[in-house]
Amino acid sequence: MTDSILMFLAEHTAVAALLKLVLLVLGFVMPLASLSTWAERRQSAMMQDRLGPNRASIGPVKLWGILHFVADAIKMMFKEDVVPAKVDRFLFALAPVMAIAPVLITFAVIPFGPDLCVGQVMSVVTDPAMCKATIPLQVARMDVGMLFYFALASLAVYGTTLAGWASYNKWSLLGGLRASSQMMSYEVCMGLSLMGVFLVYGSLEPNAIVAAQGSSILNWGIFTQPLAFILFFTAAIAETKRAPFDLPEGEPELIGYFVEYSGMRFGIFFLAEFIETIFLAAVVTTVFLGGWQIPGLDSSGFGSFHLPHLVVVLLQVVVWSLKILFLCWLQLLIRWTLPRFRPDQLMRLGWKQLLPLSLLNIIVTAAVVLWRSGGK
Amino acid sequence: MSTTTQSKTGPRKLAFGMPTPDEIAAGGIPGLSARPKLPVDLMDKLNASELEEVEDIELPTEPMQINMGPSHPATHGTVRIVLTIDGETVRDSDVQVGYLHRCFEKEAEYATYTQVFPYTDRLNYVSPLLNNVGFALAVEKLLGIGAAIPERAQYIRVIVGEISRITDHLTCLGASAMEVGGFTPFLWMIKIREWLWELLEELTGARLTHSYVRVGGVSQDLTEDFIARLRATLNRSLEPLAECEKLLVKNRIFRDRMDGVGTMSAEDAIAMGWTGPCLRSTGVPYDVRKDHPYLVYDRFEFDVPVGSVGDNYDRFAVRLEEIRQSMRILEQAMQQIPPGPVLLDEPRICMPPKNAVYNTIESMIGHFKLIVDGIKVPPGEVYSYTEGGNGELGFYIVSDGSGRPYRCHVRSPSFIITQSMSKLILGAGIADIIPTFGMINMIGGECDR
Numbered sequence: 001m002t003d004s005i006l007m008f009l010a011e012h013t014a015v016a017a018l019l020k021l022v023l024l025v026l027g028f029v030m031p032l033a034s035l036s037t038w039a040e041r042r043q044s045a046m047m048q049d050r051l052g053p054n055r056a057s058i059g060p061v062k063l064w065g066i067l068h069f070v071a072d073a074i075k076m077m078f079k080e081d082v083v084p085a086k087v088d089r090f091l092f093a094l095a096p097v098m099a100i101a102p103v104l105i106t107f108a109v110i111p112f113g114p115d116l117c118v119g120q121v122m123s124v125v126t127d128p129a130m131c132k133a134t135i136p137l138q139v140a141r142m143d144v145g146m147l148f149y150f151a152l153a154s155l156a157v158y159g160t161t162l163a164g165w166a167s168y169n170k171w172s173l174l175g176g177l178r179a180s181s182q183m184m185s186y187e188v189c190m191g192l193s194l195m196g197v198f199l200v201y202g203s204l205e206p207n208a209i210v211a212a213q214g215s216s217i218l219n220w221g222i223f224t225q226p227l228a229f230i231l232f233f234t235a236a237i238a239e240t241k242r243a244p245f246d247l248p249e250g251e252p253e254l255i256g257y258f259v260e261y262s263g264m265r266f267g268i269f270f271l272a273e274f275i276e277t278i279f280l281a282a283v284v285t286t287v288f289l290g291g292w293q294i295p296g297l298d299s300s301g302f303g304s305f306h307l308p309h310l311v312v313v314l315l316q317v318v319v320w321s322l323k324i325l326f327l328c329w330l331q332l333l334i335r336w337t338l339p340r341f342r343p344d345q346l347m348r349l350g351w352k353q354l355l356p357l358s359l360l361n362i363i364v365t366a367a368v369v370l371w372r373s374g375g376k
Numbered sequence: 377m378s379t380t381t382q383s384k385t386g387p388r389k390l391a392f393g394m395p396t397p398d399e400i401a402a403g404g405i406p407g408l409s410a411r412p413k414l415p416v417d418l419m420d421k422l423n424a425s426e427l428e429e430v431e432d433i434e435l436p437t438e439p440m441q442i443n444m445g446p447s448h449p450a451t452h453g454t455v456r457i458v459l460t461i462d463g464e465t466v467r468d469s470d471v472q473v474g475y476l477h478r479c480f481e482k483e484a485e486y487a488t489y490t491q492v493f494p495y496t497d498r499l500n501y502v503s504p505l506l507n508n509v510g511f512a513l514a515v516e517k518l519l520g521i522g523a524a525i526p527e528r529a530q531y532i533r534v535i536v537g538e539i540s541r542i543t544d545h546l547t548c549l550g551a552s553a554m555e556v557g558g559f560t561p562f563l564w565m566i567k568i569r570e571w572l573w574e575l576l577e578e579l580t581g582a583r584l585t586h587s588y589v590r591v592g593g594v595s596q597d598l599t600e601d602f603i604a605r606l607r608a609t610l611n612r613s614l615e616p617l618a619e620c621e622k623l624l625v626k627n628r629i630f631r632d633r634m635d636g637v638g639t640m641s642a643e644d645a646i647a648m649g650w651t652g653p654c655l656r657s658t659g660v661p662y663d664v665r666k667d668h669p670y671l672v673y674d675r676f677e678f679d680v681p682v683g684s685v686g687d688n689y690d691r692f693a694v695r696l697e698e699i700r701q702s703m704r705i706l707e708q709a710m711q712q713i714p715p716g717p718v719l720l721d722e723p724r725i726c727m728p729p730k731n732a733v734y735n736t737i738e739s740m741i742g743h744f745k746l747i748v749d750g751i752k753v754p755p756g757e758v759y760s761y762t763e764g765g766n767g768e769l770g771f772y773i774v775s776d777g778s779g780r781p782y783r784c785h786v787r788s789p790s791f792i793i794t795q796s797m798s799k800l801i802l803g804a805g806i807a808d809i810i811p812t813f814g815m816i817n818m819i820g821g822e823c824d825r
Contacts, residue, residue, distance in 0.1 A: 044559070050563065336559060337558075339629050339633060340629070340807075342633055345633075
């Protein structure tokens, strides 16, 4: 029964992709994003000697207030949706969609587990290449992989810029301007800092990068490309527009590009920001932390200790999620520790410090790769 | 480490690289005075001269007018700044105060001298006791009873005043950290402030609007274990304070935001009438407590920290050091405080004890007369000034011999410092307005009165 379903999915890739997308987005990303709104508040509260939200409950079920995100969602839904008189109504409505859609779509390229070997799920698989039919645990496997991600991530800037411009408010306009300049500047650095990784692993395709990193921890991106890791992580935090790079929002100064939004429209911007952090965690996991790889675990199990294929795959998916959770937590920690940059300092950091470093990284990496391949 | 052992002998080691009193005595705060004047950013200069050579591109631009406030998250009280900006650069600004005007001066003319105290609580509402003390000193000066105030009352006034100065500076420093995005140090500082306010609440019965000081003394004696608890609280607060300092003073982003922003020269600062931490940040060591000692301040050993550049960071560092100096004063005051009465024994000025009011006819009449007529202050005028949280806090009182002030004017330091705001932010970015405004610490209640 299970095998026939899996076989059907392996044959009908479109159905499988749809199913995986639904599972990934609705089953992982959205709940995690909602939970991070709660986690952020609890995390910051812990760092600041406060209690944080711990009251929301359904009857006796309290769970440290974890249900706050439900209360938040209900609040957002039922708040009045204020549309100021002079806004450009179409663009005003379009902006939140433009902010959230690209991030959700980009999840398609992220591999969240190894290929599932259909027909051998209960047996030990020593060589995955021998499988007759496989289901890749990745929504879309494209050769352009990471380029697709860069292309879509650039689209997200429209959301913030349009929101700032369409709101008919000078403060939000300034916020939108800041957002566009910041995101465009840091995209350059993001792209260039990953070039070294592509050179090392010889592919743009995320799953191939993960596979190339293998189960030896020293071969992971964070060790082969440490500088790129720092550069990319920094630039990508800037891309998510969160502290210390939250200038487009800049609470005490500008209030942000979404100052005129209320209700669920604001909620979408809010959620988009959290999804971006998860996505950033996913990309860093894929490229630098070995994706779904577990140190010492290959497709047949830990060395001579064999495990059924399904167990291996499940373990790897769980570890992949744990890595993402860790990186999300790390971002929260950074967010609540550092103060905010000033726009000119931000630009200086991006263009005069991160960009030259990432170019240097490419040159050094290319030279080393060339040298190791014997000049061929 | 602890303040209990810091009083007179031996080098006192303060946490995390802060200079010891000896070092300060040797030559200012090392971190402050050693810093050179900041050069103009060479790259910016280069770009500007290059740009002039480029042919004008035909893009019509015009400066944008934008309102910051009166309801804006960064304006502590309520203040409105009308900005003319070019991109994010401030080309012109008009700072409009007065949104929190509550007629303090007019109200004071209709209240007896004792009834003015609750109004003074609401001037600088992060250090109400300093205002209390300032007003009481002014009335006592006019009454000519300054020297007769019981010594214990004078010490208590110093103690509560210095606690208030610490809470004032903590609020200012914390808020400025929050305004540049560092939310965590803000809450840590507020945590310390809360400890101190709990103490004051225990002493005065109110958390914020204490109304504790009276003409002729203070309303009640210290609670039994107040000294011990204050000492414990000060010791306890050293650690979070040092943590805040570590998060901010040594943070590159924070220093970049504060260094060289909102610079003021000592000459300009004096010309604009600056006082307090803001003036001291420019390098002028003027402190009313030191230069014109009042109460028993001449009996304490403390230093007046000064800055060198007069920028936001100097204002930050001066305030931070003043917190430690206040702790020094507190420690000495706690050791020296003598026993005795806390209110002058003069029935025409001070309320008799409640017990006597209920049991003797003289006290009851005295109580009645003080409540209905107020304290009869001889005709004349007086200007009395003290060191408030933000600078020289002066009360100018004219009396016509009745129980109510004929005129009562407040020289509020915030109001006078806020007039330089336009000058400080000219040419800065929008993002610089916020820390600059935070560091001059305009308190709406005090500024608008």
